[in-house]
Amino acid sequence: EVLQVFDYAALGHIHKPMKVGSEYYRYCGTPLACSVSEAGQEKGVIEVELGAKGEVQTRVLPLKPLREIKVLKGSTEEVLAQSCVDYVSVTLTDQPDFDTQDRIRAAFPYLLEIRREMLTQREYAEAWKAQEKIDPFDTCCSFLGDTTDEEKEILQDVVNTVFTGGAAE
Structure with a gap:
């Protein structure tokens, strides 16, 4: 009125x-x-x-701005597939890797923020169980690449020592 x-x-x-x-x-x-x-x-x-x-x-x-504000959500690879020069807010739904932040920043020069979706207790328990299934020996062999049988034997002794507390021979 x-x-x-x-x-x-x-x-x-x-x-x-x-x-x-x-x-x-x-x-x-x-x-x-x-x-x-x-x-x-x-x-x-x-x-x-x-x-x-x-x-x-x-x-x-x-008005058509030079850059839009976009909100992206998904796994690191899904988000990276949408690379652009807009202002971007990213919510990642997968587990972080050692270089995730650098890769996201390189793909989005006008990145505003990176957020992580919080895991529910069930999802956290599932992720923890999946991590427990990872074999340290296989992981080391994969990282090292080509190794001889002798090197694998030495590596197995080292892994056993680290994870069981036993003495290496």
């Missing part, structure tokens, strides 16, 4: 444009996205023409 005496009221600062009860009372919103929460919002400027008393015409002039 307070605004009814005005032909048009441009209201304060809310990032998302919205009308308040009428086409002629509105928050304009920010012309460009200012945070990840604004990803996907169409931005623009409101042009208002005031004519004779009560004659108001408005139209939204859309």
Whole structure:
């Protein structure tokens, strides 16, 4: 009711444009996205023409930013497949690797944040069980590549010593 005496009221600062009860009372919103929460919002400027008393015409002039804000979620490989030069918020759903952050930063020069989806207790237990199944000897052999039988024997002794506390011969 307070605004009814005005032909048009441009209201304060809310990032998302919205009308308040009428086409002629509105928050304009920010012309460009200012945070990840604004990803996907169409931005623009409101042009208002005031004519004779009560004659108001408005139209939204859309703005196309140089860079959009995108929110990506998935495994590291799924996210990397969407490489772009937009502002990006990434939520990873898989286990981190030693170079995950570097790979993500290289693929997204305007990276805003990297988040990790929290594992539920069940998912954590499953991941822990999967990790327990990893054979340290096989992992070492895979890392070293080609090894002789003698080197494998030495490596097996070292792994046994480390994981069982026994003395190597």
